[in-house]
Amino acid sequence: MHIILAIDSFKGCLTSEEVEAIFAQALTARGATVRSLPMSDGGEGMLEAFISALHGQIVPAEVHDPLMRPLLASYGIAPDGTAVIETAKACGLTLMTPEERNPLIATTYGVGELIAHALRRGCKKFIIGLGGSGTSDAGKGMLQALTDSFAPHGTIHDVLSRETAGCQFTLASDVRNPLCGREGAAFIFAPQKGATPQMVEELDRRARQFADSSARLMGKDASTQPGAGAAGGLGYAFMQYFNATAQSGADLLLDLTAFDQQLEQADLVITGEGHADRQTLMGKLPERILQRTRKHHVPVWLVAGQTDDTEELIAAGFSRVDKLTPEGMNLQEAIKPETTRQNIFRWIDRHF
CATH class of the missing domain: 3.40.50.10350 (Glycerate kinase; domain 1)
Structure with a gap:
């Protein structure tokens, strides 16, 4: 059999x-x-499952956790140079105790540091798993880390024009929620991450404000795209700034295998x-x-x-x-x- x-x-x-x-x-x-x-569908265990399917290697990287404490995280690189990043390795809910969880201050900064590490190793294709986050910062921390890494005296535009030009980002996620509103990142997911009702309202306000300023900066608005609300809005930042496409994490892995x-x-x-x-x-x-x-x-x-x-x-x-x-x-x-x-x-x- x-x-x-x-x-x-x-x-x-x-x-x-x-x-x-x-x-x-x-x-x-x-x-x-x-x-x-x-x-894996893009959440817990995503890195190991995808790297096994791609016959790649696990790479350690010193980054910061959601509360900006030093953290030894890891990501994967496939033989063709594709980087596999499980964002929860740097911004996961399990990296904080229940008492520490506060999505008003938790940051995706460490995710940006993982991406910077992979870019320095020559990676141009990225598979990003968005499950299990403990953050709701709409990806602002991730973008800040990339700016700090490559353009400390410039802006994210400098990173986009130089470091990530020509890169391809695929999001492994089954979440279809938009960034803002009653079905958005804050209202649907932030309570699971320690947010009170008052925090939810503030997080949604921040996300709307960031989306408005980003739309003016980039001349487009990805905040209503299905999946923009994944990982506390991290999906939005990838879509808005890196033209990332979202795909069912399960289907992506099934295709790879x-x-x-x-x-x-x-x-x-x-x-x-x-x-x-x-x-x-x-x-x-x-x-x-x-x-x-x-x-x-x-x-x-x-x-x-x-x-x-x-x-x-x-x-x-x-x-x-x-x-x-x-x-x-x-x-x-x-x-x-x-x-x-x-x-x-x-x-x-x-x-x-």
């Missing part, structure tokens, strides 16, 4: 590669032929994530995999740490929807890596 593993990370527990390694070990022991494809061609040899695809529910059907990785496998009539099993809305997921086309966590097990126990490993082995024992 030929099985493709295309499983997203179990957030807070195991990376995509770690989850798939456990599945592969158990399935191979039962005689299956397994192909593991580390997965030649997923569709590999389906021709597959008998089964196993996909999954930490928690599967009806939101899974809103363009998340398992849903994108389901849409692609339909053309090849390959069954897809959805396996998650926890599941809700199982009937809806089955109705959408998954051949099987299972949760790994036994009834009655609390979340703190369930997300321990060793517990998850045991739960995966138990699940495979039952079904293979």
Whole structure:
């Protein structure tokens, strides 16, 4: 039996590669032929998944975290010189304790430093993952870091005309929100990052003000483009200043791994994530995999740490929807890596 593993990370527990390694070990022991494809939709684990697909290398870089503290972060470079940047490595929510989270002061400065590091190494193509941010500065910090790095006595225009001229930026993100308004970055995402209602209003005001001044500066306005609100408006800064294009992170990675061609040899695809529910059907990785496998009539099993809305997921086309966590097990126990490993082995024992 030929099985493709295309499983997203179990957030807070195991990376995509770690989850798939456990599945592969158990399935191979039962005689299956397994192909593991580390997965990400642009959020947590994006860097490792994309660099694995591109056969690239991880590069360390000294930058600043969202509170401007020194941080050793990393990004990736593919053999063709494409830089892969997971923005959460420099501005992620998990880089701050719950008490430290304040999107009024958290900055994307470190993201700009990662880009500057890659530019100095000759990178001209960039894949930017926008998930997991702890910021809502509309990318102003990122632009400031690039200005400080290349034109400390000039403006962002100097950077655009010299350092990033001819560069191509692709945003890996499934977020479709605009920058401002009730569906924008501040109102939809900032509360998850520690913002009070008053902070949300102020963040949205700042974003509108920045968009207005940027439109006058650049002669265009990207603030209403789908995805401009991703990563607290970081998507907007890339679109407005670097003409970046947004693409489903899941689809981008599936294309890079030649997923569709590999389906021709597959008998089964196993996909999954930490928690599967009806939101899974809103363009998340398992849903994108389901849409692609339909053309090849390959069954897809959805396996998650926890599941809700199982009937809806089955109705959408998954051949099987299972949760790994036994009834009655609390979340703190369930997300321990060793517990998850045991739960995966138990699940495979039952079904293979």
